[in-house]
Amino acid sequence: MRFLARTGLSLASALLASQLVYAAPKSFRGCSHKLKESIAGPPHGWTPVAAAPKDHVIDLKIALPQPNFGTLEKHLWEVSDPSHTRYGAHLSKEEVDELMSPHPESLSIVDEWLASHGFDESQLVRSPAKDWVTIRVPVVVAEEMLGTTYHIYEHSASGDSIVRTTSYSLPEVLHDHIDLVQPTTMFARFKPMKSSLHWSTLTPASPSTSTGTITGPAGNQVDASCNETVTVTCLKQLYNSVDYNTTATNGNQIGLTGYLGQYANYDDLEQFYELEVPDAYGSNFTFVSVNGGQNDQDPADAGVEANLDTQFGFGLTYPTPGTFWSTAGEPPFIPDSLEANDTNEPYSYWLSYILDQTDIPQAISTSYGDDEQTVPYSYASRVCNGFAALGARGISIMFSSGDGGVGDGDADPATQECYSNDGTNRTIFIPGFPASCPYVTAVGGTVNIPETAVFFSGGGFSDYFARPSYQDSAVEGYLEKLVPGTYEGLYNASGRGYPDVAAQAYNFLIVYQGQTGYVAGTSCASPTFTAFVSLLNDARINAGKSSLGFLNPFIYSGGYAGLNDITEGNNPGCGTEGFNATIGWDPGTYCVPDPAHRQN
Template sequence: MPPWFHEPGHGSPGGNLYNISADLSRCDELITPACIKALYHVPLGNKAHPGNTLGIFEDGDFYAQEDLNLFFSNFTPYIPNGTHPTLDSIDGGYAPVNLSEAGGESSLDLQLTYPLIWPQGVTLFQTDDINYSSSNLTNSTGFYNSWLDAIDGSYCTYSAFGETGNLPIDPVYPDPLPGGYKGTLNCGTYEPTNVMSISYSQQEISVPANYQRRQCNEFMKLALQGHTIVFSSGDTGVAGRAADPRPNGCLGPNHTIFNPRWPDSCPYVTVVGATKVYPGKTVFEPESVANDLAGAPYKTAYSSGGGFSNIFPIPEFQKTAVNTYFELHDPGYAYYSGDEPLGANGGLYNRSGRGYPDVSANGDNMAVYVGGKATREGGTSASTPIFASIITRINEERLAIGKTPVGWINPVLYSHPEVLNDITNGTNPGCGTQGFGAVPGWDPSSGLGTPHYPRMLELFLSLP
């Protein structure tokens, strides 16, 4: 799979840092489960409703059980070795794999999720056969439709915006390539979980606008049916991944225009940016937006993604927050609006587009095991399953008192930003700029802020 299809962890050696697994004074060096629980005031779980597993989407990246066992033994001995997700194999997706084939994304997702939700379980939506989920083996540029087909059979033939079903840019099953999945396309094979965490995203420029609009309609349907869909905001600030013909990941003839992400721009998904405990800080102090230079500590530079859509307008639930941001904290860049051409007026971003992220969580210096080795990983791939896990815990408490899952949470969060920890420090640079800065209130680098589990729980338990 091309590298821009997901937000992989940025690995760096872990060394002897695992000796500090329960030492909260050193969370600026390594984020362990104990650090996450302290940051967001999350107690150990004690409930396990059978219908409340957390869904994790994977495509082209695989976990090894040995890595999970090493992680449980070193960090969460209350979770038994052998604990593993329930596999929903979509169109030939498979897992687990041998240690030599283990990937950083799957390891990160599962090793962050289990400590927060245990004894609840995980459903793994492992999607696409090896041809479509591996890099350069096909010309497919479409994404998510195989998964959406599998969890909602009606989507396979759904018509919207001049499109019906999948397009030629999507994976085709039976797969005619050698070694491919020879079964028919999975349609309605599996049930969607109450919360679904997806750490893979692209740029809006990657696929046609109507492809995204039809897909966004499906996210709306799922959200209104009671499902919470959580996406990562990306790891390249206001830019995209560097690739021809955009060597710095930015748009326009001079590669200076900000490059928004899909499906982050869909208002029916909850987008999670990344924060960091900066060196010398503790989990008892405010976090900052994750922003690391190349080599410190990862091989490539990394900054939490954020910006404004070129396709979807500002949704009603977000208007007050976005307007307040522009009124009190204008970033000072030239902009274009609405139907104006990309880059009109010398603009770097679309002032009237849907803003993201919606929220944030820690996404730097995460303790993981990959391929049998201790390492550190980072990215909004980390912050996304953390936030999704907290919503799963809230659903568990609601189910215990006879209420339904929370479903589409964006309107509630924007109406009650006080249940989140506001982030006011840091930027998400890209395209030759410092990007957008974190400020009081919502901003396009940290969203509304990071979770505060007790306040969020109290709010959501009070709702019908």
């Protein structure tokens, strides 16, 4: 059966396909397709190697338009602006669902189209607002529905394989009722932002030789050993929370996301707690499976990323209840293992799940992302809208800004330059997504005490999203300082600038497979900053106030006064020195928590 599947159609799939195609009612039979979306070609490093097996199963996700999103966005700005009378008056799940829902006509005609291919309601999986619908189809049916041909593409550097196409079409009558269909043109590899430039494996820990203390930015004392090894104690000292005790029962929560088979190991967490947070020893977090995400506790399958996130995110906030979501969907698949499903839209799976919950942790960290240009704009925009919906509900969403400086860590070996994948092969900087989404808080990285920008801190300007008004003044102030002509043509000066904040990101001491070792990356910074946001939420809730919610309007309108400005360092990439840190906002770090201030 393997050879039949590789070269043609299995008997079962052939029967299924014939039933689906020839069951089409007259209303769609014979309708001509019109191009809906295309890309110039696969991104750098991806090569087509074979036609996709016809019975390979795809979870096809269809996004319907959100005609009321503008109204939701207006609510988001108002409830997130400290100067507005509605600040903190976050929306309910039901209110958000209503504002995200498609027009009934779109639902009706898309359902009719799906029925024309043999799908009834029992085979459709809908998002809470019904703005996404998911069906499971063999490639042969997807090709018929989308007027396209799928291929297996292989990534030369990693060996990853995915099933994709470079264009697809829809009956013209559907174009106003469907925003996008994926997986089709999305080639994102979706990687964790940890150590990717620095160590391929965990670096063993060694005893610190430093003694004494260092005076922090507000006169606070930090152990000198923190310049060699970052621990929970170091971060509490540096960001002035040593004497703050959270409340475990006031409703405050913190959440961390896990993808790509990254499993947070309980035994490693207990060993970490015994080493760094003794009071937390014996405690644990809540595990939630999304889309079949696993909770493998075999020590050999522990994930460096998952361990880092849970150990520091939950260690800094103990005893605040913590949740770890494991979302299934690993981009690569093995062409010979046709039982595996090829799902590479993990953000939409997680968003669909989390937006359907009534009780959501108020601060959430994600340490994964990819090159913005490998994610089709249509998909990036819709996922970004989902983060806006969470912000409107009072949830702070943090993302690592990336580990490639102004690039992606995958520059041309000969020239070190980075190139566009729009067919022009232009020399450009490579922004990252979802850090570039204007509805999330992107977290860059720092190193040492006093803090400077760490060399790999991702930062720059989005090519997809326009600069939001909340950062106009800050970003324009930075651009005015640049020497005229600096990196001209390499970045979009009118795009959303990132990161928004920064935190320590180097030499974090974790426990992995029973051993202590160091990791680095903005994957360290995001859960760290999120933990301190959670501490602030704890204080606010105790004072009878709302959670902070979407942070950026607050940060840029005055919240920066409660942060410590990073003014030294740079973030090289793409054969350049990148952007320099400076007074005020810069595309590398901006600000870190300031021990002299607390916003309650």
